[in-house]
Amino acid sequence: MQYAIETIGLTKTFSDWWGRTKVYAVDDLNLQIRTNEVFGLLGPNGSGKTTTLKMLLGLLYPTQGRSLVFGGDGDDPKINARIGYLPEESYLYRYLTSRETLDFYGRIFGLARRVRKERIEALLDMVGLRAVANRPVGTFSKGMARRIGLAQALINDPDLLILDEPTTGLDPIGTRQIKDLILTLARRGKTVLLCSHLLADVEDVCDRIAIMYGGKVRAAGKVADLLQQADRRQITTGPLSDGAIGRIRQIVSSEETDCEVTAPMERLETFFIRIVSEAQAQAQPTSGAVSTTRIGDFLTAGQDQRGVLDALVRSAATEPTPGSVLPTVPAGGPIESPQPVRRDVLDRLVNPEEGSGDGNKQ
Amino acid sequence: MHRVLAVASNTVKQVLRMRIAVVFVLVLVVLLPVMAYNATGDGTIKGRLQTFVSYGLSLVGLLLAMLTIFAVTHSATSELVHRQIYTVLTKPIRRHEFLLGKFLGVLFVDVLLLAGLSAVLYGITVYAPRFMEVTDEDRMQLQNEFFTARKGLVPKEVDVSEEVERDYQKLVTNRELDQFFEGVPKRVVIARLTQQKRLEKRAAAVGEDIIWEFSDVRPADPNGSLFVRFKYDVSVNPADLQVYSQWMVGDLRQLKTGAQVTTPIYRVPRKDLIRASREFEVPAQVLARDGYLAVAFHNEVLNDTAVIFPIEDGFEVLYKADGFTANFMRAVIMVFVRLLFLAAMGIFAGSFLSFPVAVMLCLVVFLTGTVSGFVLDSFGYMGGHLSLIYDYSLKLLVQVLPQFDKINPTGFLVAGRLIPWSLVAWTAVVLIGIKAMILLAIGLWIFRSREIARTTV
Numbered sequence: 001m002q003y004a005i006e007t008i009g010l011t012k013t014f015s016d017w018w019g020r021t022k023v024y025a026v027d028d029l030n031l032q033i034r035t036n037e038v039f040g041l042l043g044p045n046g047s048g049k050t051t052t053l054k055m056l057l058g059l060l061y062p063t064q065g066r067s068l069v070f071g072g073d074g075d076d077p078k079i080n081a082r083i084g085y086l087p088e089e090s091y092l093y094r095y096l097t098s099r100e101t102l103d104f105y106g107r108i109f110g111l112a113r114r115v116r117k118e119r120i121e122a123l124l125d126m127v128g129l130r131a132v133a134n135r136p137v138g139t140f141s142k143g144m145a146r147r148i149g150l151a152q153a154l155i156n157d158p159d160l161l162i163l164d165e166p167t168t169g170l171d172p173i174g175t176r177q178i179k180d181l182i183l184t185l186a187r188r189g190k191t192v193l194l195c196s197h198l199l200a201d202v203e204d205v206c207d208r209i210a211i212m213y214g215g216k217v218r219a220a221g222k223v224a225d226l227l228q229q230a231d232r233r234q235i236t237t238g239p240l241s242d243g244a245i246g247r248i249r250q251i252v253s254s255e256e257t258d259c260e261v262t263a264p265m266e267r268l269e270t271f272f273i274r275i276v277s278e279a280q281a282q283a284q285p286t287s288g289a290v291s292t293t294r295i296g297d298f299l300t301a302g303q304d305q306r307g308v309l310d311a312l313v314r315s316a317a318t319e320p321t322p323g324s325v326l327p328t329v330p331a332g333g334p335i336e337s338p339q340p341v342r343r344d345v346l347d348r349l350v351n352p353e354e355g356s357g358d359g360n361k362q
Numbered sequence: 363m364h365r366v367l368a369v370a371s372n373t374v375k376q377v378l379r380m381r382i383a384v385v386f387v388l389v390l391v392v393l394l395p396v397m398a399y400n401a402t403g404d405g406t407i408k409g410r411l412q413t414f415v416s417y418g419l420s421l422v423g424l425l426l427a428m429l430t431i432f433a434v435t436h437s438a439t440s441e442l443v444h445r446q447i448y449t450v451l452t453k454p455i456r457r458h459e460f461l462l463g464k465f466l467g468v469l470f471v472d473v474l475l476l477a478g479l480s481a482v483l484y485g486i487t488v489y490a491p492r493f494m495e496v497t498d499e500d501r502m503q504l505q506n507e508f509f510t511a512r513k514g515l516v517p518k519e520v521d522v523s524e525e526v527e528r529d530y531q532k533l534v535t536n537r538e539l540d541q542f543f544e545g546v547p548k549r550v551v552i553a554r555l556t557q558q559k560r561l562e563k564r565a566a567a568v569g570e571d572i573i574w575e576f577s578d579v580r581p582a583d584p585n586g587s588l589f590v591r592f593k594y595d596v597s598v599n600p601a602d603l604q605v606y607s608q609w610m611v612g613d614l615r616q617l618k619t620g621a622q623v624t625t626p627i628y629r630v631p632r633k634d635l636i637r638a639s640r641e642f643e644v645p646a647q648v649l650a651r652d653g654y655l656a657v658a659f660h661n662e663v664l665n666d667t668a669v670i671f672p673i674e675d676g677f678e679v680l681y682k683a684d685g686f687t688a689n690f691m692r693a694v695i696m697v698f699v700r701l702l703f704l705a706a707m708g709i710f711a712g713s714f715l716s717f718p719v720a721v722m723l724c725l726v727v728f729l730t731g732t733v734s735g736f737v738l739d740s741f742g743y744m745g746g747h748l749s750l751i752y753d754y755s756l757k758l759l760v761q762v763l764p765q766f767d768k769i770n771p772t773g774f775l776v777a778g779r780l781i782p783w784s785l786v787a788w789t790a791v792v793l794i795g796i797k798a799m800i801l802l803a804i805g806l807w808i809f810r811s812r813e814i815a816r817t818t819v
Contacts (some may be wrong), residue, residue, distance in 0.1 A: 057452045059815035077454035085452040091445040093372065095379040107368035108453045152449060 002071045004160050004191040005033040005056060009065035012051050012215075025051040027215035028065070033193060033208075035159075038186045040206035040223075041195040048215040049195045050088055053164055056193075057085060069160065081109065084158030088165045088195075090149025094138030098129050098148050101137055102155055109156045123151040142169035150178065161185060164195045172272045179205050203227070236264055365455040369463020370470060377433045377471045386429045390479055394418055398486045407500045408508050411487055412776045418483045419772050423697045426476060427728055430704045434468040435720040438712030442814065451814055458806040465709050465802065472701045480694045484687075506643065511689035511780040512589065512680040513581075515655075517574045522559040529555055557673075564677070565670040566661040573614065574677065578653040581646050581681035588648065589680040590657055591641040594634065598667040605669055607632045608660040609642070613650035625650055639675065646681060655679065683780040692781040693771035699786075699794045703764055704728060706798035710805035714812065727763055734765035764793050 010029040016022050026048040033039045041049050054060040056067045058075025072079045092101055099120055106116035124130040127147035132140075137148055146169045153161060161182075167175040182192050182205045196202050202209060203223060210220040219226065240248075245261050252259035377383050401413040438461065441447040450460060491504065530552060533539045543551045566572045581588070594605045612627030626648055634640045649655055657679060661669045671677040707727055711720035730737060741749065741757045769789045774781045 054448075054815045057448075059448060059451065060813050075451070077456060080452060081454040083452065085449065087445070087448045089445070091448055093376070093446055095376055096372070100375070104368055104372050105449070105453060107371075108365050108450065108455050110364050110454075149449075156453075 002035075003032045003068070004035045004037070004070060005031060005039075005193060006068045007031045007052070007056070007065065008068075010052065010055060010062050010067050011064040012048075012055060012060060013063045024215045026055065026062075029212075029215070029217065031210060031217070033191065035191050036186065036189050037208060038182055038192045038194065038206045040202035040209035041193065041212065042197060042199065042202055042209055043212035044197060047212040049212055050164055051215075052212075053085075053162055053193070053195055056162070057083070081156065082159040084153035084156060084161045086149050086153040086161075086163045086166055088168070090145040092137045092140075092145055092148060095136055097134045097136055098124060098151075099133045101148055102151055105152045105155050111155070119155055119157075123154060126154075127151045143171055143174055146170050147174065150181075158190070160191045160193070162193045162195075165197070166194065167196070167198055167201050172269050173276060175201065176269060176273060366459045366463045366466060369450075369455070369460055370467035373437050373464050373467025374470050376437055377429075377468060380433065380436070382432060383429060383471070383475075386425050387475060387479075390422060390425060391482070393421065394479070394482055394486060397421075398490055406503070407491060407494055407496055408503050410494075411490065411504070411508055414490070415483070415487055416772050416776045418486075419480075419693065419697070419775065422476070422479045422483060423700065423772075426472060426479075426697070426701055427704055429475070430468060430472055430701045431708055431721060431724040431728065433471065434464065434705045434708030435712045435717055435724060437464050437468060438709055439715070439717040439720060443717070445815075447814055457810045461709055461713065461806055461809050464712075465705055468705050468708070469702060472698065472705070476694060476698055476701070480690075480697075484690055487690075488686075506587070506589065506778075507641070508778050509686040510682050510778045511684035511686060512778050513683040513780045513782075514591075515576050515579060515679040515681075517564075517576075517677060519560065520563050522556055522563070526552060526555045526559055529559070560673055561670055564673065565668050566659060567668045568661055568665060569663045571658055571660050572671070573656055573658045574679075576653075576655045576657075576679065579649055579655045579679075579681070580653055581649075582683050584646055584649075586646045586682050587643045588646050588655075589641045589643050590630075591639060591678045591680055592634075592659075593639045593672060593676050594636045595670040595672050595676070596636050596665075596667045597670070599636070600665060600667060603636050604633050605636055605665055605667075606662040607634070607665075607669070608662065610656075610658040610660075611644045612648040612656065613654055614656035614658060615650070615654065641680070680779075686778075689779075689781055690775065692783070692786050693775050695786055696769060696771040696781065696789055699790045700764075700766055700769075703794040703798040703801075706802040706805070710801040710808075713805040713809040728766070730760060731764050731766040733767060734760050734763070735767050738765075762797075764797055769793060 007029050010026055010031075011024065012026040014023045014025055029048075029052060031052075041052065043049050051060060055062050056069055056074045058073060067074060069079050070082060074080075074083075093104070096104065102120040102123060103116060106119065111119070121130070124133050127150060129144060129147055129151075132144070137145060140148070146166075150166065153163070163178075163182075166178050170178065179201060182194065186192060186205075186207075192205075194202060194206060206223050208220070208222050209226065210217045212218065248261070249259055397417055398414050401410050401417065441450070447460075451457060488509075491501075496504075530548075533542065533551075539551070543554075546554075564572070588611070590609065590611060596605065609630040609632060610627060611630065613625050614627065616623045616625070616627065626645070628644045628648055630642055630644070632640075632642065657677075659669075659671075704724060707724050708720065711723045715723065737760050738757065741752050769785070771781055773779075
């Protein structure tokens with residue numbers, strides 16, 4: 001089986017002036033990342049994540065071992081043509097405008113002028129920087145630079161997206177958009193390697209993760225398998241009377257286990273996006289990046305197998321829907337949020353003799 | 363190729379948006395007209411234009427050389443420092459294409475600026491006389507000696523090695539060596555004797571003659587003119603610092619045979635200031651059909667001093683071979699070739715050195731090449747073992763690097779001398795081209811082999 005990324009005994013050491021090995025940055029790393037997988041590479045600062053990425057991309061040479069990307073070398077132009085890479089910081093040409101920046105990268109990929117133009121406009125829309133497209137990126141805030149960094153990584157409609165700390169410097173909306181984008185790309189058959197130490201981001205989008213420390217993988221596997229507490233259960237309901245709560249406690253006690261009943265908290269990310277959505281709906285002015293409905297159209301588009309950017313270009317040609325400035329807080333969208341249990345299901349749970357007995361677990 | 367061009371066009375934007383490029387251009391655009399107005403030279407119109415062209419072209423060449431060094435090393439190294447290269451080299455571009463793009467981008471800026479500034483320089487030079495008070499004599503002098511591209515014939519150096527060896531042996535036999543050259547190595551004694559002998563061949567005692575002969579002289583216009591250019595040195599300064607002379611120009615073989623004279627022979631009596639270049643004009647019809655030409659100098663008795671024609675610029679016969687415009691263009695091409703070498707040098711240095719070190723290396727090479735003649739001469743004055751060490755180290759290095767002072771086109775333009783295409787081609791291919799390409803190739807190889815990212819743990 002050909003993996004999107006495979007490392008075989010990949011090792012990188014750093015030596016002092018006399019050639020004596022001082023530090024193992026990456027130590028005998030064996031990774032296999034399948035195509036159409038969102039893989040998270042986690043670890044604290046200095047654990048070897050970025051060094052691994054740089055070796056994958058041919059920016060550093062391994063001391064030992066080998067890394068394969070789509071079965072070839074990461075610095076082979078044929079392989080590079082299928083990769084989109086966002087480094088840990090958006091290293092941009094300060095004297096170029098956003099549009100010129102994307103045009104430069106598009107030219108390196110040999111994209112025709114017309115395709116380049118379409119993709120640039122669509123990507124500028126997507127990252128919400130169309131209004132400042134002719135401003136030198138040297139004047140951008142960190143978050144805006146990050147958005148252009150992301151756009152340059154997508155200009156070639158890559159099969160493999162390598163993202164190193166993609167949400168650094170982004171506001172929650174930008175973070176959310178990147179996560180939605182990752183999931184959308186994954187649905188379209190792309191492979192994503194996400195390198196981060198922001199655990200919530202990784203947890204939301206990754207199929208599998210590996211946790212590195214001291215250059216070695218300390219744990220790896222599917223997110224669900226690693227995090228699921230098999231001996232615990234959680235039930236979320238709508239409003240309940242004290243009586244109903246008491247009955248639930250009795251049921252749980254009869255199962256000889258403990259039970260905690262609290263009002264669930266909304267996720268701060270969800271709450272924040274809702275507030276900003278409302279402000280944007282009221283057309284409050286801002287000098288920062290402005291998200292548009294086109295992002296939403298793009299990210300929530302159907303599951304057809306066309307190139308993401310083709311869909312992006314197509315959506316760019318449509319008029320925005322009035323009132324829906326941001327992508328709506330998901331209800332069955334890419335990222336699941338807690339939802340109320342239906343009343344009839346709850347009734348059956350509280351009065352087991354009236355129904356079949358199984359609750360709706362989430 | 364589209365990848366190379368993408369990097370090149372990005373580099374052009376980088377250089378043009380660097381304030382340093384703007385400053386360079388502004389300095390030149392302001393300075394050139396000011397220089398044209400203020401240049402005085404020797405007080406004549408020709409002198410003013412000579413001074414302007416000399417300083418103008420040198421300044422354009424120097425500032426563009428500096429700009430090239432700074433721009434190319436900055437462009438090649440800043441991407442590593444600011445890490446934009448991470449997002450470029452992870453795209454389908456090979457490393458040598460990236461560096462070639464940088465090289466071509468800076469060269470394009472050079473072409474752009476050099477073309478623009480040369481046009482300004484040329485325009486001012488050609489049109490300035492229209493705004494000056496010019497006499498007919500001045501105009502004639504300008505046309506003959508400045509707005510022209512003349513080819514120069516210099517006498518062949520006579521082989522004096524046998525005579526020198528004989529003189530040396532004589533000194534040894536007569537035990538006079540220590541008397542005249544105490545403690546001087548043989549190599550230096552021979553050099554001094556050779557110099558002395560050569561000057562003797564170019565010296566005329568009181569009442570004596572010197573004859574120079576040339577063959578195959580073919581001026582572009584057979585009805586044009588020949589210019590005999592000379593400079594006197596003397597053993598004893600005359601009271602009025604003037605030398606009286608009789609010159610004869612033409613096919614002097616006709617006088618020897620006594621046959622009928624078919625081509626004219628000109629006799630030119632002169633009185634000229636010593637240690638100053640002077641010239642007189644004779645029709646090109648004096649040339650024999652086979653291209654033979656003889657020029658004879660007679661040192662008049664009343665001078666009471668030997669007259670010597672210095673080896674460097676003592677005697678020359680000039681004739682018009684091309685126009686000023688074509689010559690000016692060749693000069694500009696030679697300046698460009700120099701920039702091409704510096705761009706290759708910058709790529710080489712930037713491929714493995716940091717920006718300040720790379721700039722320093724390029725500046726050292728450039729400045730050493732600009733005064734290479736002086737540097738090489740100074741090695742000649744060293745004695746003993748020290749000289750041997752320098753011969754096989756620094757001297758070798760200076761000789762391997764381009765010697766820019768030997769291919770400086772400004773001197774040609776100022777003197778109205780033809781810059782032959784052969785010199786341009788030789789400069790482009792041998793002196794600069796091959797060396798530049800070797801440096802570029804080494805730079806590309808180093809860049810291809812090195813790690814791009816800096817390792818951080």
